[in-house]
Amino acid sequence: MEVIRLDQVSLLRRTQEEFSYDLKKTLLSVLEGKYRKPTKKNVLDSIDLMVDKGEKIGVIGANGSGKSTMLKVICGILQPTSGTVRVRGKIAPLIELGAGFDPEISVMDNISLYGVLLGFSRAEMKERTSSILEFAELQDYALVPVKALSSGMVARLGFAIATDIQPDILILDEVLSVGDESFKNKCKKRIDRFWDNNTTILVVSHDLHFIKESCKMAIWLDKGVIQSQGQAQEVVKSYLEKVNSQ
Numbered sequence: 001m002e003v004i005r006l007d008q009v010s011l012l013r014r015t016q017e018e019f020s021y022d023l024k025k026t027l028l029s030v031l032e033g034k035y036r037k038p039t040k041k042n043v044l045d046s047i048d049l050m051v052d053k054g055e056k057i058g059v060i061g062a063n064g065s066g067k068s069t070m071l072k073v074i075c076g077i078l079q080p081t082s083g084t085v086r087v088r089g090k091i092a093p094l095i096e097l098g099a100g101f102d103p104e105i106s107v108m109d110n111i112s113l114y115g116v117l118l119g120f121s122r123a124e125m126k127e128r129t130s131s132i133l134e135f136a137e138l139q140d141y142a143l144v145p146v147k148a149l150s151s152g153m154v155a156r157l158g159f160a161i162a163t164d165i166q167p168d169i170l171i172l173d174e175v176l177s178v179g180d181e182s183f184k185n186k187c188k189k190r191i192d193r194f195w196d197n198n199t200t201i202l203v204v205s206h207d208l209h210f211i212k213e214s215c216k217m218a219i220w221l222d223k224g225v226i227q228s229q230g231q232a233q234e235v236v237k238s239y240l241e242k243v244n245s246q
């Protein structure tokens with residue numbers, strides 16, 4: 001059964017020049033005749049993708065090739081400029097952990113808020129609050145505003161909420177670097193459990209050995225275009241051939 005489908009998905013983003021827009025610099029460059037109109041670039045270009053339930057897919061490619069952007073489009077964090085995205089089931093986006101938190105309200109209230117963003121009801125989140133606090137090891141911080149937590153604690157909380165129950169789809173960006181060593185081990189164990197079950201997993205990584213060993217399928221993105229997709233062993237092989245020939 002198909003759980004993710006992208007049809008002709010493209011996403012335009014402003015280039016860095018426009019991003020760091022500076023009026024004084026712009027005026028000067030106009031006066032000096034050096035002004036260049038800022039451009040937009042296709043960060044994702046006509047992506048077609050179909051993912052079946054339970055598949056484990058590695059996403060590889062050079063820096064800036066659009067891997068994280070594609071995952072964010074699948075999670076609904078970014079809207080494509082054109083094309084359609086269809087996702088069936090509950091997604092746990094382990095990407096930009098805690099980005100949806102409200103720093104002014106308490107850890108407990110953020111658990112409800114974040115859970116609702118992920119598609120769970122408030123009543124459901126209330127029942128799960130204690131197990132989430134326990135996993136995040138933040139029981140003593142339940143009533144503290146999130147702005148008073150360290151960044152590692154925020155990431156731990158985000159991870160604990162998103163993975164409290166087994167998601168249908170797990171989105172992982174890079175090897176998890178959440179919290180300290182002992183917390184990392186705890187996260188790894190939880191993810192390994194999802195890996196053994198029927199969860200659909202998409203993982204971005206530069207660790208090609210890990211992708212070959214852990215994922216059956218892989219996608220190679222190059223400048224926003226899918227260069228190749230198929231068996232992980234084959235895709236990694238052709239990616240390495242291209243890299244080594246440069």
Ligand SMILES: Nc1ncnc2c1ncn2[C@@H]1O[C@H](COP(=O)(O)OP(=O)(O)OP(=O)(O)O)[C@@H](O)[C@H]1O
Pocket residue numbers: 013014015019043061062063064065066067068069070
């Ligand atoms: N907030 C942003 N505003 C404008 N452009 C962005 C933004 N975030 C990323 N980009 C651009 O989108 C392109 C793809 O970035 P993305 O982060 O998806 O690449 P990536 O393949 O995940 O790279 P990496 O391996 O370095 O993590 C890059 O050219 C980057 O400069």
